[in-house]
Amino acid sequence: MFVxxxxxxxxxxxxxxxxxxxxxxxxxxxxxxERCTVAERxxxxxxxxxxxxxxxxxxxxxxxxxxxxxxxxxxxxxxKLGVAGGPGPFGLVPSIDATQKWLKEYRQTGIExxxxxx
Numbered sequence: 113m114f115v116x117x118x119x120x121x122x123x124x125x126x127x128x129x130x131x132x133x134x135x136x137x138x139x140x141x142x143x144x145x146e147r148c149t150v151a152e153r154x155x156x157x158x159x160x161x162x163x164x165x166x167x168x169x170x171x172x173x174x175x176x177x178x179x180x181x182x183x184x185x186x187x188x189x190x191x192k193l194g195v196a197g198g199p200g201p202f203g204l205v206p207s208i209d210a211t212q213k214w215l216k217e218y219r220q221t222g223i224e225x226x227x228x229x230x
Contacts (some may be wrong), residue, residue: 114163115163116166116173116177116179117151117164118174119141119147119165119174120138120141123138123139124137126140141169142166156212163200169227182201183197183198183200184207184208186211195211195227
């Protein structure tokens with residue numbers, strides 16, 4: 113399982129900053145190196161405990177999956193979607209529930225279920 117870190121949704125210099133970004137002076141990265149630094153800070157702070165992949169500055173992964181602001185996708189071994197969550201923040205909890213259900217069924221049967229939610 114991986115987190116893909118895409119553009120910063122609530123940077124201190126954004127139109128919707130969050131307290132954490134403001135307190136930590138996390139601004140919208142202007143380069144890939146800056147994006148990596150922000151992601152590394154989240155990992156180092158213990159806020160992110162899942163291995164992290166980092167989207168390029170062209171935001172190709174974000175654009176492909178429409179991952180911004182927050183989305184959960186579970187991709188099966190065959191490359192098909194197992195769970196396609198709705199956009200956050202309102203789609204986050206149903207996506208987590210669908211992912212947990214998918215994983216439970218997979219653990220019980222050893223067969224990857226079909227798509228879970230949209």
